[in-house]
Amino acid sequence: MAEEPSLTQDSNIQDSSLSDGNSSARSKDGVPLPERLRPDSFDLFLGQPHLEKRIHTLLNAPHLPSLLFFGPPGCGKSTIALLLAKSTGKTFRRISAPEAGISALRTMLKGVDLLILDELHRFSKAQQDFFLPRLEEGSLTLLATTTENPSFSVTRQLLSRLSVLRLRPLDLPELLELARRGADQMGADISDAILNMLADYSRGDARTLLNLVEYVASLPGRKEDPEAVKAVLPDIISRHDRDGDSHYEMASALIKSIRGSDPDAAVYWLSCLLEGGEDPRFICRRLILSASEDVGLADPEALTMAVSCQQAVEFVGMPEGFIPLSETVVYLALAPKSNSSYAACLNARKVIRSQGAMPVPLHLRNATTKLQQEWGYGRGYLYPHNYPKGYVEQEYLPEGVAQTRFYSPKENGKEPSLAAMWKRRKKIN
Secondary structure, three states, rough: OOOOOOOOOOOOOOHHHHHOOOOOOOOOOOOOOOHHOOOOHHHHOOOOHHHHHHHHHHHHOOOOOEEEOOOOOOHHHHHHHHHHHHHHHOEEEEHHHOOOOOOHHEEEEEEEEOOEOOOOOHOOOHHHHHHEEEEEOOOOEEEEEEEOOOHHHOOOOOOOOOOOEEEEOOOOHHHHHHHHHHHHHHHEEEEEEHHHHHHHHHHHOOOHHHHHHHHHHHOOOEEHHHHHHHHHHOOOOOOOOOHHHHHHHHHHHHHHHEEEEEHHHHHHHHHHHHHHHOOOHHHHHHHEEEEEEEEHHOOOOOHHHHHHHHHHHHHOOOOOOOHHHHHHHHHHHHHHOOOHHHHHHHHHHHHHHHHHHOOOOOOHHOOOOHHHHOOOOOOOOHHEEEOEEEEEEEOOOOOOOOOOOOOOOOOOOOOOHHHHHHHHHHOOO
């Protein structure tokens, strides 16, 4: 099962009296192809095979629970919700979150047993809390959809009352089958080569695919040459939700590619982020962190490079800002790697969280008052600059963690030379 698309009705409201009948039979001039092809039964639904057993169980359950459908655009969330709602025989309504405030919801829900709510993530915390008592008392069944990770976009209280079903993008065979259905619906003779191209461009999004099929079907002349059709296609905008999962997934892929010293992959994910409209300041922040965490002391100049990149991007702006970004990403990917300074701080924090922060040794405290001098503050402190080479053996850690090693240098890049004198002084092999 994968999607036949899920467009909201023009009014963003749909109840059971309006949802019966065959979609194709209701087709009329001006109705988009994605809506005309919305299936009216699960027999016609494409994709989501991993959900088939659960959907079948829900169809045969005596009571439909409140559900949250989570997945990318055009994967079938709203369609499954509509099919399940109709199977209950209850009065239901469908609304889109951006167009319904709490006062409107109170009016819309009168006499309604089941609500299909698209784009739940667009509701504020207060608006999401509106549903809690109704779900708690069982007066309303909620079938909600979201393209954003519910762990971050849905309140913990509401999420605890919903069963989450995660949907996946359509795969290529499902997209091709859907494209053929769309071409047949339009009465258009479109070659398989062109349908393959459109399926590839849609990136798993059924709605995007059918909109492209409808566009191509409306073009004059024969539709057999992919290159000729490609030349007149509308711009294909990369789908990248800066507040959604892809925002973090692509950023994660970029940083992991840098950490893995793969400049090709790093530049690819950088380009994906930029083409998707990502804020370059967000990318700069990630690169500065990567320079410190992953390159670290193996190449201390990496941090300077990353900070300079942030300044350069701020100065030149976009789109030219991709040039210093690309230079920095490649540099960080090629640089030797060491996370020793990052790991050292994590090691110290672990000890502090388990034991608490120990008192500062008296000889390290500043004696700013006479009373503090009497208490022994600063007594016995050895000033390193008074000794040859600016070093004197002295304990800087408090009792309880003295002699503990938090920092373990790596043998990469410049770090061995940076740590060499310290290792000799500490007699570390």
